[in-house]
Amino acid sequence: MIQFQNVSKVYPNGTIGLKNINLTIKPGEFVVIVGLSGAGKSTLLRSINRLHEITDGHILIDGKSITAAKGKELLRMRRDIGMIFQSFNLVKRSSVLRNVLSGRVGYHSTLRMLLGMFPQHDVDLALKALERVNIREKAFSRADELSGGQQQRVSIARALAQEAKIILADEPVASLDPLTTRQVMDDLKRINQELGITTIVNLHFIDLAREYATRIIGLRAGELVYDGPVAEATDEVFGQIYGRAIKQDELLGGAGH
């Protein structure tokens, strides 16, 4: 469970990132955050694992404040939160397997990790994670030999190997073509359903949000302007979130169907 309590964020230059957000996300939900560019979607997502520091309020994860966590405690809490990035953030020269294994570093001592010695259990786990996203056979390829969609699946596998309880995905499909977009979204959805991992995704495309989300959160200029189930997120609601009518380029279109 993730709880936002009166969370605000003001960037050092005075820009308001988040304004008094109150939210509760229950285990196993598939939440999609929508909003205009600059609305604060990334800020919200990244404040959950404290890649961004908030300036006010508290964020609790399973009842424990990550905002107050320090040192090892923070690292330990981050271990349970997987993150998927728009630009994949893989080490391109390393093998796929090594990239996936890097999700396991939180479980072992620093010395052991400096030597790069992962137990067999971790390797099995990593291979199983790759199998789950259908790229087991690429395990020993270099990451930059893979296509964009495959690379994103590697980073999903990394979050799986991490045995994360929460997955945060910041525009995971923004640099993919429509077809691979659906493959990656399907993977996320399947993992969410089969393993019950709480999933929070930032998305640009409204039709994708409607298709995959169980719950939609709308942000506008750092403020929560909509929070409700998909069924109630009508075109008018989106119009409100966006402050105008929906444009064609905010729809992915019917590719893949």
Place this chain on the structure above:
Amino acid sequence: MKSATAAVRPPRTKLYVTVLILLAFLIGSAVQTDATVPELIRGIPEIARFIAEMFPPDWAFFQKIWKPMAETLQMSILGTLIGALFAYPLALLAARNVTKTPWLSVPARLIMNLCRTIPDLLYAALFAIIVGFGPTAGTLALVFFTFGILSKLAYESTEAIDPGPLEAMTAVGANKLKWIRFGVLPQVAPTYLAHLLYTFEISIRASSILGLVGAGGIGLLLKNTLDLFRYDQACSIVIYTLIVVIIIETVSTRFRTYLLKGGKGPASPARSRMFTILGIAVTLALLVWSLLGLKLTGFQPTWWQFTKAMFKGLFHPDWGYVYLPEGEDLLRNLLLTLSISYLGNIVSAIVCLPFAFWAAANMSRSRLVSGSGKLALSLVRTIPEVIMAIIFIKAVGPGPYAGVLALGLHSVGMLGKLYAEAIENMDMGPVEAMTAVGANRWKILAFAVVPQVIPEFLSYALYRFEINLRSATLLGMIGAGGIGTPLIFAINGRSWPRVGIILIGIVVTVSLIDYISGTLRKKIV
């Protein structure tokens, strides 16, 4: 879709074999050069004493410094200008897009590369024999030295020019000279000038050490004070020289950036004409000052005989020296030189790591931290390796070990800077991802940083090895072990056939290593 055959881990034998070979080289080199850790620790008190005696520097010594300092500058001004006079025409001859006839361009490139393989100190030692000790030898050495550098730079920039204007000139029906004057020169003029300034900067550094082998300038004074154990005076010489060098480099760099990138907005024709005239006037003034200031006498009446004897010897190398059963032969000295550069390389590649991470802007929160790291690196860089070699020779005695330490420490400055840049240029995405995974600083380093920068680090280390090899030959000439030592003995004893075979040995080794290292570097990146 799943592939029927499960992917298998590719074998890593290649990696293991490489590491083993490198380790074997390391052990071999350490044995060759007597460079062991206890040896180093034994030398530390000596180094400390030497440095303690350098301070406080004898500031009053400045009165005696400024004259040889002026001589140093005059030598490099004259040397660079004369060198340039020959370098540009040769560059045009060597450039394949200007000179279409291979029987002209191939020999031109050969001369160019040959001149570049011979280090500055070697030129100085040779000319000191031919024309006698003093600034004449230094100036001549710098003519050849700057010629080698400048012709290469000019040649490379000439080959890179836009072919469009050349075709236009051909279409207009211009003869070859007009074709060069209107098609080539306007394109290369700013770069040529920038290269000239750059070469001048390098030549001042070279000029200040040439005196160590008797070629005039501040280096001669430095040698005298060292021989008299007046380390405080030596220290003030080094400091003053560094100040002069840094001032000139700073000014020159400003001009170079202006030449290459242009100023703010286009300069008016009147202004650019004024700058041209001003530039020519300053150059002429410097030239006159140098010609009047330098005592370019010293040409002994016997110089022609010497030159003849030298060339005769050089063309009849002493092949017997290649291998002598009792040792101290060419092969063993070359091997020693290789060992010195290899060890120096390893030392610097390791020592510079913490510096590189300290200096990289993206590895610390505050600019203050990385800025101080960059400053430390550039301080190390400014002290010439020859000076470092002298310090270490005093500390651990003359021999290969002093060479290893000098090369190792000096390269830290250069390599650290390149490494820091490699770190700054890497993709920060994986660092972010590892932070999100819950990795601490060390784990981030091991999983997000190191795998990204390793290829660059290796490539720079190889490149540094090429440079170190050249420096190692040179350091031997002032007593830091390796092939330079028998070379300077042979030069001073005027045994030219021996000099000839050593030169051949150096040129072959340097070219061979350049080739191997170049091939490897292409494979890595």
